[in-house]
Ligand code: BES
């Protein structure tokens with residue numbers, strides 16, 4: 483996709499397959515709508531009179547308007563002007579982008595970013611346009627025998643802004659493009675089936691990224707090396723499967739940067755269960771296929787690092803992924819087993835399906851060696867988080883208020899919702915065990931919190947945050963597919979921590 487900006491005042495003379503124009507419910511015309519309305523002898527006002535109500539999320543297509551060079555004008559409802567905010571703008575961009583893809587247009591001009599709204603900047607609006615366009619053109623085809631005609635035709639996407647605003651719009655477009663590419667990678671890895679997207683496959687993806695981007699370096703450790711590190715907890719999960727585990731370290735080290743010299747690295751840790759059957763505490767059959775998505779934390783780390791490298795952010799960012807399968811088998815963990823983590827703490831495994839925390843704890847201990855400024859883990863960790871927050875908010879837990887605030891702010895800026903969850907010491911006692919230092923489950927109450935409490939036992943050496951993405955990483959039902967979340971929030975956080983922020 484090629485992104486560009488356009489600043490002409492004579493919008494009606496712009497030649498394009500699709501011109502996107504926002505309209506508000508109250509009939510007040512935006513600048514773009516006004517230009518097209520005048521050029522077309524009031525065609526926009528006409529249709530707004532009775533036919534088109536401009537409700538948020540709606541659209542109507544006008545073809546061959548007199549006096550207008552665009553082949554089609556797509557009117558996009560923005561709802562009431564007083565309710566217009568970042569999320570409405572993002573949805574409007576996505577309505578337009580989806581229409582353009584479904585109509586097989588080759589190029590499109592959106593004017594939506596030119597409309598100001600309170601909780602956005604021009605940079606963030608242009609970024610939202612690029613992300614919406616990138617997302618609309620994502621299509622999973624990897625395992626379809628007939629890929630004919632599935633390649634989207636949309637190749638050129640342009641954002642119209644006022645004269646003098648091109649620089650900000652361009653900055654937003656390049657951020658959006660990088661985020662969209664990162665999200666596309668995250669979605670593809672999530673959507674790929676478990677028999678293709680194995681731990682080895684994730685390792686190869688990291689190596690490929692390192693070949694593509696000069697600032698990235700990848701290292702993939704196998705069974706033997708993981709053993710030497712003493713990751714007894716991680717390996718106990720992997721033991722039930724025939725598929726070899728992978729411990730992946732992907733580093734972005736900016737070339738010649740002042741900021742990265744002063745600052746300790748920021749570390750992202752991803753849960754990479756390429757399939758979670760539950761192990762001996764096996765899951766029910768219904769919907770178990772969705773446990774191929776149990777590596778979405780790992781996919782988020784890879785997608786985020788891809789974006790960081792594309793933007794060449796001047797901060798050192800290190801991605802760590804602990805990847806394996808959770809399967810029943812003769813060597814699998816059994817309820818009651820006690821394992822020793824890399825930290826030395828022993829863990830009583832009361833439920834083999836609470837495996838995410840068992841692989842993450844060793845990766846979190848490994849992260850200490852980087853003396854990080856902050857560590858953020860991303861994991862499809864608990865069904866309880868889905869019960870608590872549904873599919874809207876990512877659960878955010880942290881042992882550090884400053885880090886939590888930075889992430890919440892990034893989450894708002896990026897329109898990628900997250901909710902600050904509690905981590906009071908009082909929950910910790912639910913993890914008491916008679917046979918080990920800690921139990922791997924804390925009972926039915928506050929399951930998302932006790933999972934975070936478990937991780938907190940391994941993150942005392944640095945400021946740490948945990949993102950539970952069990953409800954936000956993928957959609958079920960007819961829309962089944964990975965969402966690419968929370969790549970936008972994390973990239974925004976990292977941009978904010980770099981000199982570009
Ligand atoms: N991968 C699952 C969490 C999950 C469940 C994500 C459903 C998305 C949808 C995790 O490994 C798991 O199985 N967690 C258990 C923990 C329990 C045994 C304490 C859960 O949530 O049921």
Ligand code: MN
Pocket residue numbers: 758760808834835836837838
């Ligand atoms: Mn599980």
Ligand code: ZN
Pocket residue numbers: 755758776835837838862863
């Ligand atoms: Zn899991």
